[in-house]
Amino acid sequence: MSKRRGFDIDFPETPDGVYTGGGRKTASDESARPSVPAGTRRGPMAAAISENAEALRDRAEAERAIREENDRLAHDYVRLKRAGLITDLVPIDAVLTTKLTRDRAAGPDPEIEELKASIREVGLSNPIRVEPVGDHFELVQGFRRLSAFRELYAETGDEAYARIPAGLVASGEALVGLYRKMVDENLVRRGISFAEMAQLALSFARDPATDTTDIEEAITLLYASAGRQKRSYIRHFATLLEELGGELRHPEAISRQLGLDLVKRMGDEPGFSAGLKTMLAGQGEVSSDYEVARLTDAVKSAPKATPKPKGSSANAAAKTTLRCTVPAGTVRCAARDGKVELAMERDFSSIDRHRLEAAVAAFMAALDD
Template identity: 55%
Template sequence: MSKKKRVFDIDFEEVDVTKEATVPAGTERRGPMAAAITENAEALNARQSAEAAIRQENDALAHEHVRLKKAGLITDLVPLDAIRTDKLVRDRAPGRDPEIDELKQSIKEIGLSNPIRVEQVGDVFELIQGFRRFTAYAELFEETGDEAFARIPAGINAKGENLLRLYRRMVDENLVRRGVSFGEMAQLAINYRKQASDIEGYDHAVELLFASSGRQKRSYIKHFVRLLSATEGRIRHVDAIPRALGLQLVRRLDEDADAGSMLNRMLGAEEGRTAEQEQALLSDFAARYAAPAAKKVSLTPKARAAKTTFRLNRPGGDAKCTVADGRIELRLEQDFSGVERKKLEAAVEAFLKALD
């Protein structure tokens, strides 16, 4: 039987299977599992990088928010019923401000151009600046019921701001307000002194609060502080006292040690008086209890009394002392008009005791 011929007769080159297959340089042979692990690691790195970038951006935004808040530049719509007005004692005279109606009309027509300032304390906000604006919004909401007036634009200050800075802001804002009186400014200094236990006296309070004002103006305020302190809150309309009358009253109190008690009896006898009636009462007191006329100077020359003068060097300025028969005079660059009477009496008593 003849041998059957194959249809496809292919000659294969002999290969040595004992030799390892060569892999081109720079490439690695990886299985499916290794490739998956590598891809997962690359994805994880990319995700971590993205998260780090987001965290960095969030940190930058948080720091910027804190900076703006400290500067009082964060503004929000704050509900009226979440605002308290008792943190700072206002210098407002009792009764309704007649200029509120004009402010309300302006708010209705063009809105509030200058936000109030508040400090957040827990769930409530303490009013720092803008009492008139807050009052106008509250009246508008009560009159109209419009929810647009239920919230007021407010700059939110950082917590724990220094009390002096808060009062200074209110003072400087009110100094540009038309019609603010010396009595109102004096009352504000008294209120601040009561709250700030580290303030030495009323004079010091005036110097701190009204540092932006001139020296003469601060002197007038100190005189009104003395008047309000001497009358112990019996003056009902401090905003209505003219400057000249206030200064005249202080001179009367200085000239007569009993004048203060007399004035207080007059004020206490007439309760419920109007501003006009109170001003008439004060003017009458200043006229009735004026100092007696100066005695005529004798033409007979008197023997010149011996006199001693010397100076004392002090950190706050030199003190000039003049000593004569029955008289000791002390001159300093300091206004003693605002120093409390008890403190002055104690100082003089200690001085005289040291001479005994």
């Protein structure tokens, strides 16, 4: 049997004892090498394993840093989205306006041309707000801005108006919260009428998707940011719309004072509401100025004399007046046959209906004692 021959490979000597396949080394290459104890030598396989392990460590570190950055960006995105601070360009055709009843009356908007001119010149400075729902978006705020973009796209065909800047509201927010967002923005907007605010409250109370059926509660919820006096005016206009809403063509044109006068006359004069309905039902399509003029004339007209009911007291003209001081102030009282009037510097319409009912019941019970 032949004898096996063995031989050694004479590796070139390097300062660190690591063979790198030959080649001329530069001073920078040698200075970059980690120091190795004298007399220690590594073969090519050991060097390759060492370099591969180092590369794997570097890659793992880079991946960890990327994951941390992605997690941070994801958390920031969710936080900003919940705050409605994420803005995107969404197609105008993908925005629906069916979830919320809008607080703007239907019909031409006299201010839309000014808004369109501003968008053409400087763009949209205040994005609309939408709630993502499936493959579309539900409008929360910005009905006029969306209408302006749609009109501009229809008029020009410019693709710049085919998509609108929109803040994305987190999905799943309660319906009353979405209504509040819309209402609070419009409370500080000039031009919205008391009739439009009252109509929104009526629609909210009638909406089966809400938990509210009482108009008083609806006004309190929707207009919590408004002052007590303003909510009182909205209640009066809600009464006006409940009485005449189906016959009025331009309720948004009714001024605050005219609306209050109409409601007062309705409460003071039996049959006044019926007379207004008859007058409005036969007017057809008219301008807002014409309708307001007719309502103003009706308020200023002399009250109709009501027939004296049979069996009325012979002392019907007698009247008792008095003043009573209570902790809340001075109450002026006028009592006559079939009528008692209490007057003081206080907004009784802001008091909960159930408390008023209890107070009236206690008042009548005290009279019968």
